[in-house]
Amino acid sequence: MKETLITAAIGTNGKEAAVGGVVAVLGSSISAFLGGWDITLQLLIYAMIADYVTGVLGAIKNKNVNSEVMFWGGVRKSVILLVVGLAVMLDQLMGNDSPVFRTLALYFYIGREGISILENFGHLGIAYPAFFKQIMEQLNERGNQSGKL
Structure with missing residues (x-):
């Protein structure tokens, strides 16, 4: 025993x-x-995984799989985690009792990953509510307008 x-x-x-x-x-x-394994960090990690997987599936569906794009997507995810770690250090430097900068960084990147997942759903032909589609079109228009400066 x-x-x-x-x-x-x-x-x-x-x-x-x-x-x-x-x-x-x-x-x-x-x-x-990264400031601890709390629900916000878990959500970011799971969103990053979902974004990567749906992106790969979309590339497979559209027959445009590119290993260099996949590699740089992974590097981008690593840099996001580095930024979160730096935000934790900034909170410590500022003497914040609550993780202000970490929380801002996490929420920002969770939002970006969410938008990317919705874009990937579009590539996969997965339907989602109409108001999401309207938001995505508005964001796309704003992005195109800011590129014309």
Whole structure:
């Protein structure tokens, strides 16, 4: 019984224990850098995954899969997490008891990921409420107008 508990906790050999320890340290360090594993960060991570997956599916459907675009999409997601980590440090520097800059960064990027997911739904032919379509068209028009400066 005692052996079974130990084996379940650390694995059957030293390699499993070492890998588990490294994963635990990395996960804890990344979570601390990002200000903790709260629901807002979870939403951002899940939205980033959904955006990436729906983007890849849209590219497959439209037969324009490009590994360089996929690579830079992944880099963009990593930079977003870096910005969140820097916002956490800025909160600490400012002595904020509540994570003001982190929260702003998270909400901003959650919104951007949401817009991107809706765009990907359009590429996939997935229907969504008409008011979302109107908002997307307005954003597209504003983006085109600002590009003409």
